[in-house]
Each structure stands twice: as C-alpha cells, then as structure tokens.
Amino acid sequence: MEQKTLDPAVQAAVDQYKALEEKLAHFLSISSLLEWDQKVTAPKKGRPIFAKAIGTFRTEEFKLSVSDEMGELLNTLSTPEVYANLDEITQAQIRERKEEYSRSKKIPADMYRDYVVLTARANDAWEEARETNNFSIFEPFLEKIVDYNRKVAGIFGYEHHPYDALLHQYEPGLSVAVLDPLFAKLRESSVALLERIKQSGSKPNVGIFEQSYDVEQQKKFNQYLLPLIGFDMNAGRLDETVHPFAQPMNTGDVRITTRYLKDNVRSAVFGTIHEAGHGIYEQNIDPRLEGTALSTGASFGIHESQSRFLENMVGRSEAFWHHFYPTLQQHFPEQLGQVSLTEFYRAINSVQPTMIRVEADELTYNLHIMIRYEIEKALIGGEIEVKDLPEIWNQKMQDYLGITPATDTEGVLQDVHWSFGGFGYFPSYSLGNLYAAQLLSTIVREKPDFYDQIQAGNFAGVQQWLKENIHRHGKLYTPEQLIKNVTGEDLKADYLVNYLEDKYSRIYNL
C-alpha cells in the first residue's frame, strides 16, 4: 500500500494517535502477561495480593483507552476526508478503536462498576450451584446478568435483534439474520447425520483409551509434536493448567497450556493441537502490526477457526496419524502397540452424544452450541425467562442429541460463560468450525496435495498458506472481509455440512 503525503497537522495527529496506540498495545501485552502469570505460575498466597496491583494497572489502561486525548484524535482522524487519505493499517486501527471507544463510553461508570461486582459474586454462586446441583442459587444472579445485557444491547444499539449488539463484541458485523439460517442448516443436517450414525450399528473401539497412559510419556509426545506441526518453540512455550488456553504477549511470545490426564491420552494431544492452532495464528501476524491493536486475531470466530482447523481438519485426519501414529505407539507400546492405525483413527473420531460440551465430538459439538445460541437469543429477546432454563435446556438436549441430563450440574449449569456475562460468545465456537471447513475447501482446491503433505509430515506448505491468507493479516480486515478475500464467498454452512457428511459416512460406512 502506497504511503500518501499528509497535511502536516493531520500527520501530527496520526503520529500522536499511533504513539497512544503503541502505549496501549504495550499495556495490553503486560496485562496479558499478568493474566498468564496468575493462571500458570503465581503461588497461591500471592494471587489475591497481586490482584490489587492488576486492578490498579487495568484502571490506568482503561483510563488511557477512554481518555479525552483518544476521543479528540479519533474525532479528527475519522473525518471522512482525513480518513480516506490514511494508509490501510491506520484506517483499520481507527475502525477497531472507534468501536471499542464508543462502547466503553456508552456504559455509565457506576452501572459498569455494579456489574463487575455482580459478576464476581455470580461466579461464586455459579460454582456453588454447580457443586450442589441447585440452579436456584445461580438463578437470581443470572436474572440480573441477563437484565444488564439486555440494557447494554439497548445502549449499544442494533438494527434488528438486540442479541446482534452482543454478538458484535465477539464477531464484528455478525447478526442473528446471518446466523439463523447458517445454524438452522447445520443443526438439521447434524441431527439427521447423528441419527444415521446411531442406526448404523458400527461402533469404533474407544476402549483403547480406557487404559493408563504415563503422564511423563504424554509430555514427551506433546513436546515432540508441537514444533513439528508449526508452533515455534522459540516464540512460545507449553505449560500445564487444568483448563487449557492460549495467551499471546506478542508475536515472539505466545504461551499455550494443556492438561495431562492419566486415563485420557486424547485430552492432552488434542488440547495441545487445538491451542497450537491459536498460538501459530498469533506467532505469524505481520510484525508491521506489532504495537497496534491489530496484532491479534480477526475475531473470536476466526481465531477458533484456526484452532479447530488444526485440531480437527488436520489433527483428526487419517493422513496426520498415518505420519504420527508410529511415534505415538513408540511412546505407549503397551497401550497402543497392538492397535491398528485404522482402529485408532476410528476411535479418535467416534461419535457419541454426551451431556458435557467440552467432551463432545466434532459432530455433536455444534448441537451443544445451538442449544446455547437459541437460549441466549430468546433470553436477550425477552421471549423466555431464566427460571425456565433447566427445563428448556433438557428439552433441547433431548430434541437434538437424544439424551436428557439427569442433573442441572451436567445440564444448564455446566458452562462458566453466563456467570461472567459472556452472552454472544458461544456462537464463536461453531463459527470457528464453519470457517474452518470453508477454508479447508479452499485450501484443498488450491493445494490438491494438502493431505499428502500432511501424511508426509510436511506442515510447512500448509502453515505458509494459512500465514499468507489468514495469520499475517491479524485484525486488519473484518472477519467478513477476510473470509471473502480468502475463499471468494461469504460464510456458508454447506462446507461444514458436507465435510461432516463425507467424513462420518466413510468412518461409519453409511
């Protein structure tokens, strides 16, 4: 992109704006490290004390982001005739910052403060409700959280559905009008496919995982695997936490975690591959975007597409294990020495409805998301009430998955998201799957030897393609633009529907 000569006064404003953005980017990377440290390394007694320091720091960070200086600079630079002459990076920075600035400014300070207190308490209540299987403990808190989010939707504003205003926080530009048909198609085809799988009588042997897998051997295998699939160990690290996550400090420092369960070798391997997908994305953002708010993923959904792509389209493929299975067998000769590649491949792709979302397979996972999406949309739309959630939840589980939770703990209380008010977040997970399948279709078209390369253990070409098309752009484009640029069309459900149909037809001989 060619650099235009700007009016000196505009240039001065641009320089001042970029310096402020860089400061905010530096603060954000420090915030990110503080969060990682609290989760991974900080000792028990230090955490509550350090939380106060983090509070002080976050307040400074927030003040900076909503400062008068920022407001004035955004005003100056987003005047159409000024904006039009800026380079695309500056334009994208302003686009993103304006969104966040106006959202932050719209919520009255005391309303937000009350909400922070509410969600902190709600989290405790949710934990207790979950432990004691008593929805009524969480219910009054959830009611207030829903009320707040409905109010916020009104304050943020929306064209058609109040839920749109919340969706935008995670997936800029997304709306119920776009999601409804996508999700309806995915849900219907998934329910039908699940029925055919159930009736097929074919059962992968998941018993091979019900053995003891030495944790040290699991660690060795994960450390071996990680760099080979494209994660740069000089620009990141792998640690261990109960809930795996990925946390970027900058493109040279992206930290991921996994967990090792003695009775579940799949958990660590696929957890690591999933988080590596998030990590590789952040490691490969164009260094030109360093020091801006664009040096991160395009959206929650696009981020999830990268983790799902690596975990499922790559990591659960036959080609992948054709290459890596012998090494896994060497790590666990007793447990897997006599298990064939085909048997292993079918076992890691076994479809089995479960009560718990995070334990779900590739097919039924999206049905768990549909349930949450439909409930959130109806709650924010004012069509259903919090007190009816357990019943609604269980009915939907029966309708889509054919099973009914025996308790609310394994039903409506299973996820943490509502306790922190994350309405609009869940759809990102299925969006990730939808994006991933559409990207797979494009990559296979452009690189017909895609799975041959993976089978040969050659990930360089695949990662280069992802870097070129997705990773390097960071948040330069909106998710909508990005997916259209790369795949040539808007997001469609067909790719994921066909991918699932094709994959499971072969595995279950449908």
Place this chain on the structure above:
Amino acid sequence: MEQKTLDPAVQAAVDQYKALEEKLAHFLSISSLLEWDQKVTAPKKGRPIFAKAIGTFRTEEFKLSVSDEMGELLNTLSTPEVYANLDEITQAQIRERKEEYSRSKKIPADMYRDYVVLTARANDAWEEARETNNFSIFEPFLEKIVDYNRKVAGIFGYEHHPYDALLHQYEPGLSVAVLDPLFAKLRESSVALLERIKQSGSKPNVGIFEQSYDVEQQKKFNQYLLPLIGFDMNAGRLDETVHPFAQPMNTGDVRITTRYLKDNVRSAVFGTIHEAGHGIYEQNIDPRLEGTALSTGASFGIHESQSRFLENMVGRSEAFWHHFYPTLQQHFPEQLGQVSLTEFYRAINSVQPTMIRVEADELTYNLHIMIRYEIEKALIGGEIEVKDLPEIWNQKMQDYLGITPATDTEGVLQDVHWSFGGFGYFPSYSLGNLYAAQLLSTIVREKPDFYDQIQAGNFAGVQQWLKENIHRHGKLYTPEQLIKNVTGEDLKADYLVNYLEDKYSRIYNL
C-alpha cells in the same frame, strides 16, 4: 504505635500521599514480575519485543514517582510540625521517598538518558572484552561510567568522601569513614587467618564433589529442603536460571532460582539456601507494610545478611548437616554413601583462594570484596585511573589472596557490576557477612540452644526470631537503627572476625 488525630487538611494530604504510594507499590510489583518473567520464562524471540513494553511501563512508573503531585505532597508532609504528628509507617515512607525523589530530580534528564545508552553499550563491550580477554575494549566505556558516577556523587552531595554519596544508594547512612576501619580489621585478620590455614597442611577432601551428581536428584533434594528451612512454598517458587536470584512480587509471592550443575552438587544446595534467605525475609515482612515502599528489605547489606546467615551460619554448620546429611546421602548413595559427616562438613568449608569471587569460600570471599571496595573508592576519589586497573587488581589479588590472575578475564573483567555502573554495590556483600555474624552472636546469646534446634531440624524458633527482629520490619528502620535495636550496638567487625577465627581454627586444627 498510637494513631493521632490529624488536622483534616493534613489528613487529606496523607490519604492522597498513601494512595499515590500504593499505586507506586503496585507498579513496582508489576515491574518486578516483568523482570522475573524475562529472566525465567519468556521465550527468546519475545524478549526484545517485550522489552519495549517494559520500557513504556517503566517510563510511566518513573513519571509517577517524580510527579509534581508527589513533590507537593512530600513538601507538605515533611514540614517538621506536620511530620512529627504522623505515625511511624508514614514517617518512614516519607523518609525513603524523599531520598529517592530528590536523587531522581537532581540528575538532569538528558544526562540520565545518555547514561542509560552508555551502560547498555558498556554491557556489550564488557561481554566482548571478557570473552576475548581484552580489557582495552571495555576501558573507554568504564572511563565514562566512572566520570558519570563522580559527577553524580557531586550532584547528590556528600560530607567527606564522594564515594559516600554512591554508597548511600545501597546502604542508607553508610560512609567510607564507617567502612574503612571495619573493612581494614576484617581484611587484616582474614589475610592472617588465610596464611595460617595455608601453613596448617590440613586439607579437606574436596574430591568428594568431583563426581557426577544426577540433576533430577539434586532438584528433588532442593525441593525437599526448601520448605523445611522456612521458605513457604505457597508464597513462592523455585525455578532454574544460570545466575541464581531472588525476586519478590509481594509477601505472598517471592520467587527464587538456583542452578544445577552435574559436576557440582554444592552449587545448587548453597545457592538455594542463600536465595531462600533472601526469600524468607520478603515473605515475613509485616502485611501492614504491603502497598508501601517499605515492604522490602532494609538495605542491600541487611538483605545480604539474611541470605548469608542462612547459607553460612546455618547452612554450612555442622548442626545443619547433622540433621540433613543422611537425606543427602540417600539422594546420592554412590557419591556420598561412604563419606562421613565430618569429612563432608570439612569439605563444604574448605578454604582455597580462587580467582573468581562467586566461587570463593566464606573466608576469602571478603578479600575479593576488599579489592573491589578499595578500587572503587580510589576511582571515585580520583586517586587512580581506569587504565591502571588490571595491574592494580592483580597486585591486590597477590597481596590479599596470594594468587595472581593469568588473564584479565579471570581478573578485573570477571564481574558485571561496573558495566551497569553499580559503584557502591560491592560493599553490601561483606556488610551482609558482618551483619550476619553480629546477629549470630545476639541470637546465640538470646537462644543458647540455637544450634541444638538446628541439629534437631527445628527451624521454627530461629525463623521466628529473625521474623520478630528483622524480617517483619521491612524498611521501617534504617539499617543502622535496625542493627542497633536488635544487637544493642553499632556494627562491629569483631563478630565476623571471631566467628571466622573460631570456625576455621576448629576445622583446620589451628
């Protein structure tokens, strides 16, 4: 201490001042974590990028500490009639802050900026000089650093010797007039004692350490030892770095490191005990001081007294190993199974002049410090020149230790301190030994069963004494006050002189 009722305007200033101090304390604990992370966990490629974020953060921190707001508050609160009515914690905060504020304000900003650039380059030059054994590469940088520090001494001001102004940065209130006689006495007695040891013909069998000690076993032993000697593992952690150090985030989070050498089991054990001494100090500071600049050690020298006390007076005592040696033997049955406790005890206390300070034993260590002290004092006093340092260094090594470095790398170039301009820092190490011996004399007087308790593996009483007398006070008192409060007298060389005389007379049958 009784809480006095203050004039409302004064109370408002106190509240504002305390809030500002708390913010600075929070910033400091974040700075501390950022530093720890860069040294211990950050991946290679992330460090240079994150360094920019740290730079931004430190600038904010510095601005806050020298803000007009701070200046005005200090002015208001240090008026004698106001100051006299403040509680002792607030008084001590103001005492410390005034010192730092006035030092920071006195150095012109551009002079300081040039110096930061100079020391960054000097560090590279020092590294190169050391690697290539070529003092002349470092010489021009060191000349400028000495010039700067001489100027700074003039700007800070001093009564008798310019070096005093630099000493104060590390040990408030200390001066050449105090140090000279202390160090002279210690130096003379140490040189004489070393001579008698050399002539004794007795040689501890250090050969027992020249074996291979499995690193995993070393880690296990260190992790076992650490909580037993008083380090709270829920308020800290032990990691591994090339250069061991201790870093406090707050009283609930104090992180120490050690290093494991396959051919040197002593290195990790005594490194761990030493850093644990620093760590236990920080863990036991009174929580009332949390959120103030007083929540750290009283001075560099007092801090070092706690690490040296635990490492040497406790960790190199016969009583200590009477308790722990059987367990160490269990960890290394092949290497130590046939070595008696007495043989082991004598070996860990072997005296042997070495070229390198950090490898020195308890006796000769102080002689290394004398050399540095005398050189620094003469450089800052303008009595000697940088170009003559290699020769001066080697002569002093010969005079005090009886050995002459073959190269400048193992001579004048061995320490990093001068490359970052740390003039006035080295004396803290020997001060630590002096304080530690004086404290030992007091503790043994007050608790005559001191070594019996250690021999029984009971560290609670000893740690309680240190907490009560030293740790809990943090930086509430000046080192001078503190040592007088605890031991009843000013710092004297006699205690360390007698301790060394007594210890080595027995070990070497003098």
